[in-house]
Amino acid sequence: MKETFLGAVHADPWSELLLDLPALNAQASDSVEQTVLRLREFARRDPGQLRSESLVLLGPPGTGKTHLFARLRKKLGPRAVFVHIRPLLHAGMSTAFVLKQAVEQLSRTSGGRFQADALVGSLIGLAQSALVSFPTAHLDEWRSLTPEARKQQIEETVDALLERFPDLDDSFVERLLQVPFVSPRERRALLAWLAGHDCDPSQLERIGASASLPEDGALRALQTLGTMAALGAPLVLVFDQLENLVQRDQVEERITQYGNLIAELVDSTRGLLIVQMALDSEWEVGIEPRFNLSQRSRAVMKKASLSLPTPAQSNELLTLWHAALDAPAAPLPWPFTREQVDQLLQLPGLTPRMLLTALREAREGQSIGLLEQPTPVGSSPEASLVSAGEVLPEEWHARLVSAHHSIDSAEARRGGLDSERLCDGILSAASFAPDLRLRATQKKYIQITPREGQGRWVALVNQPHPSSIGAALRRALQQPPHLPGLVVREQWCPISPTAGATLELQDEVLRRPHVTWFELGREQAAQLLALDDLLQAARSADIMDSAGRPLSEELVRSYVREELHPERWELIRELALTPPETRRQDEEGERGSVLEATATPPSVSAHEPPPAGDSTVESILLRLRIASVDRLIREVRRLRGTATRHEVVEQLEGLGSRVAWYGRNLVEWKEAS
């Protein structure tokens, strides 16, 4: 469908369908383009002069900041590698986060080719002093070589690069050069390693590595990536929606963290172009004044504001969009009348997004909100709530679907969820619980701590490699024993039954009286990610009512509070439980386990006591319906610490036909016929 653009209120930075008016904000896109070309030129001709540069682009909501990203991506094609980064709502960004985003987006396609292919192809061309303008041809040439010959070529290229830039990380360079030539599975493993993800043993074996990228190696990896990219296709890091950095209660901390990150990137890396986009008011009043002089000199090398379309440009936009409609009934001004078009074009402060919303309304035969008698948002709470009530359920559903997609893709690459995003989602949901005051840490293993000394710390254990899980668990065990904590792991990533040492550590965690093991269900995880996404969009004024006016963040939060009840979500309830209660319930054996195999509707209590029965195993399985044997063992051990695997299996076998076995490790409860 060509008309999908009508429904897209927020531009998709990776969309291949781009309806663009080049004259609009031509200066801003030209400025980025010139900088990219200059960086490439310096990298090739005068590496000593190669520096990272920063640029700030400002504009009101809906003026086309994200669209500009899509335009630049299309315009520069294989001449640059684009990375789109949205800041987290609560947690700070680190160089490891930036590296992860940069490498993950190398596998994005831009202009029909993988960004990694464009980068490596042009790099090979340059290293051979041959035809730099034909990256795909170079890749194809190398693909036709035998593996040995290709390996030799890669080694020679690495040597050539190291000769020119001795401080590069050679193993990073070598693995990056291998990316276009390996099988999809190896490619996935290579990208996971390059991104600094924790790789499982099979992935490490596949790429010939003994360990994952070290925790403190992110900055060096970014330095290497930036320098390599500058030679062929410079890396353009686009930090979008920076208004999300601003938070009423911890303004200084998050903005200072961000300023330090940018200063570190500019000082320590070469050849990066850092583009920062934000709402003009938020940047001018809330962000830039908080930078110190040193941060400002790095982050704000150049600053520009995006323009709103002139009446002539608005008219051209309408013509452009009209041409993209499916079977328009008549030429322009249809679906408007001429008077409506004239009125629209003369409206002061008209943004492209408002115009698009008006076109969609006219196309659907609705009245055009912008031309009706205005009802200011917020002037009547009832009217605003009605308006929000029409839009927000759809927005929530769309984000929930998107969150499920990201969970699926994480599962496909055999990795855990993006821990930063998940952590942000937990903090977003926790902000709706009245007595819960948590904060993000910059630590790798203990991601969340209570803000005022009371409450629980949270460790997200989402590593795929058993030894990494073990490291995370050991770190959790190092927490002072009197401090209550919660260890969260995705329910769909069970620890391998063969990883004995890790399972022992898990048992040790389970035995800690103040520590709770929480298995996060898919739906729960999706809700957390979707909530974070929704609140980010609200903060950036990207959620519009039916009249095209942005809904206020307060309105969106009140919708979430009234309709979604995050404070009742299982993980949040668990976090809100006071430790003495937890202990007492444990002792009394009354509390149902927080381990849920499937999503529980928020309104249903997850803490119902297990049904009475002679067998503990039976009651647990009755509740879970389907579970792995390991899971059952853990559940039983929570209630009776001395339980053994043998006892659990024996009880299961004793249940006879009421238990269906799938293989040796999966059981399902069957109702008696």
Place this chain on the structure above:
Amino acid sequence: MRKPGSVKRFDFRRRSKCPKSCTEELHGGAARRRCDPSGRNRTAQRANRLAVPALRSTMRPDMAAKKGKAKKSAEEQVAEALVTARAALVENGVATAKQLGSPAIRAKVQEQLQREGFEATAKLVRVPLATQTAQLLSQGERIPVSRLHQRLAGCTKKETTALVPLLVSSKVAVQVLRGKELVLVAPTDPLTDAATIAAAKKQFKNFVGELKKVEKWLADASKKKVGVLSEDWAEALGALPLPELHTSSAPETRQSSQEIAPSTDDPWHHLKGILVALSDEDTGLASVPAVVRRLREEGPEVDAAQALLTAHRRGLVELRPEGGFGRLSPEDAALCPKGAGESPLSWVRLVEGAAS
């Protein structure tokens, strides 16, 4: 035969020939007014009609003229001439010497019009040439320098020699080379600077070098009948810095010369000065509440929000909606004009090349 010393008079009730070169038969006062071969006097006639309708309708013209002369003071004559001249300026952008009244009052009329912001030369008064140029450019026109005097009312070719550098230095227009001709365009039109052209040249040169390598390689392998894959060729061409077609960002609606003609009542000059003083160096943005407060300090009777909206309609400023979260206090929000969707327009920026 006319007696010596007698005054020639026309009896408009009689059929007679027009005293000018026109051959049209005269049929009373109406035909007399219609008959104006040059067309120059129509505006003045209309202005006179408006000024003395009662005399015209009841008296014979000679009597009316006599009585009028007797009754009108110098001030009244100046006022009449000003009406005529302003009408001419609005209509044609220029008022000729004749439209400025009799030689006795002409100096006074010229002086008053100059105070209103019009330009005066020895022979005429006109809308300032810079303003006329800015208006034409804002409508998307591109004016060859050699034909500039033809497009500006009351401008001689000689004057354009001094005018063009002035227009460029004051950023009203930008001079570009189109073909072999120098052309004036709006400063908002995207330009390609020398550095870009030099970079493109370099890039093309490199590309040509690469092409030579390809050509050589193809020549060596010509016996094998080899070629270059179209998609590789397209990819290589796509990487070249080909210029994009930029459309003019001129406003669509045509403004009448009245709208852009400066006058003492026009708060634009005032506003522009304040915007320049308050705007951010990099982004060009100024806070609307700050601008409104400053405007009010200098003249409390000024409707500042209205002045901003008028400037926006004239394409002189860009008003931008508020994009912050509670950054605008209720007091500040009340100072901002309302825009699309009733959003407060809290930021303003001078449009490049706005009429000076």
